[in-house]
Amino acid sequence: MKIEKISSRVLLCCVTLIIVCFAAFLLIGYDNPVGDYNEPLLTDVIMWLMYGLVAATTVLTVWSLIRGIQNSKGNDPAATTGVPGGKITVFTVGLTIVSLVLGWVTGIGEKEFTASDGTVTSAGWVTVVDIFMVSMGILLVAAAIAVAVSMTGIVTKNASK
Numbered sequence: 001m002k003i004e005k006i007s008s009r010v011l012l013c014c015v016t017l018i019i020v021c022f023a024a025f026l027l028i029g030y031d032n033p034v035g036d037y038n039e040p041l042l043t044d045v046i047m048w049l050m051y052g053l054v055a056a057t058t059v060l061t062v063w064s065l066i067r068g069i070q071n072s073k074g075n076d077p078a079a080t081t082g083v084p085g086g087k088i089t090v091f092t093v094g095l096t097i098v099s100l101v102l103g104w105v106t107g108i109g110e111k112e113f114t115a116s117d118g119t120v121t122s123a124g125w126v127t128v129v130d131i132f133m134v135s136m137g138i139l140l141v142a143a144a145i146a147v148a149v150s151m152t153g154i155v156t157k158n159a160s161k
Contacts, residue, residue: 014053021049037117095142096135103134 021042029041068085107130113121 018049018053021045096139099135099138100131102138103131106134107131 025040025042025046030038032039032041104127107127110123110126110130112123113126115121
């Protein structure tokens with residue numbers, strides 16, 4: 001089976017699983033008042049879905065890196081595919097580090113957070129949340145730009161010249 005077919009089937013399965021989980025979350029016991037708050041019954045399903053997707057992505061990324069290194073021993077992948085993988089990897093790692101640092105800088109000096117039910121979150125954890133929220137925003141914009149650039153084919157046209 002070609003890699004494109006496998007990729008499209010895996011994408012279809014992931015999207016279907018996500019849609020089914022979110023539909024169940026919203027349709028089964030979503031309106032579940034507990035005291036003054038709403039506590040949906042299937043919150044755990046969404047949490048485990050996210051944990052599973054992160055774990056699967058991590059495993060597949062490591063496997064892909066190992067497989068890519070094995071396949072490209074002695075060859076220049078940019079000459080074969082037209083995609084400068086090394087530059088893309090360095091840029092991605094650099095952007096991730098920069099986004100985390102920017103998140104940390106914006107989160108400096110946060111105070112502890114007290115929820116309406118009295119639960120107190122320490123200032124350190126509030127800073128950690130800020131770090132990851134800012135980082136996710138930056139990386140989301142970068143991913144959207146990368147998809148747009150990839151769809152235009154600019155990188156492969158310039159690399160093959």
